Amino acid sequence: MIDKIAWIHLLDGRVLSTRSRGKDVCYLPGGKREPGETDAETLVREIREELDVAIAPESITPAGTFEAQAHGHAAGTLVRMTCYTAEYHGILKASSEIEEIVWLGYADRGRVSAVDKLIFDHLREAGKLT
Numbered sequence: 001m002i003d004k005i006a007w008i009h010l011l012d013g014r015v016l017s018t019r020s021r022g023k024d025v026c027y028l029p030g031g032k033r034e035p036g037e038t039d040a041e042t043l044v045r046e047i048r049e050e051l052d053v054a055i056a057p058e059s060i061t062p063a064g065t066f067e068a069q070a071h072g073h074a075a076g077t078l079v080r081m082t083c084y085t086a087e088y089h090g091i092l093k094a095s096s097e098i099e100e101i102v103w104l105g106y107a108d109r110g111r112v113s114a115v116d117k118l119i120f121d122h123l124r125e126a127g128k129l130t
Helices: 039-051 107-112 114-125
Strands: 002-007 014-020 031-032 061-069 078-085 098-104
Touching: 014 114, 031 039, 039 078, 039 098, 061 114, 078 107, 078 114, 098 107, 107 114
Parallel strands: 002 078
Antiparallel strands: 002 031, 014 098, 061 078
């Protein structure tokens, strides 16, 4: 099981997503925790590394946990994505391994990983993703 933390950031019915260099699908920003890190610490660190903005720790709110086949891994390798919403300070920009930042609507569901598809479905059902 691959354990990841992700940030759900919505604007005008679209969700912030990223594409890493050399990858063929988009992912919600976030990543794997380092030993001893809490979910909040992982979220703050990953978003700073990937998007060069500062998550406001006091605003971090749980938004669901989703599991699916891990993209690009052997069959049966699952990823568990624990998602949070949060406010941030700064200007979003691609950093580190991120090649591009994209705002995706439900029509873009085919451009994302299997676990992100579940999250897109959840956001659509909640009326948050157009």
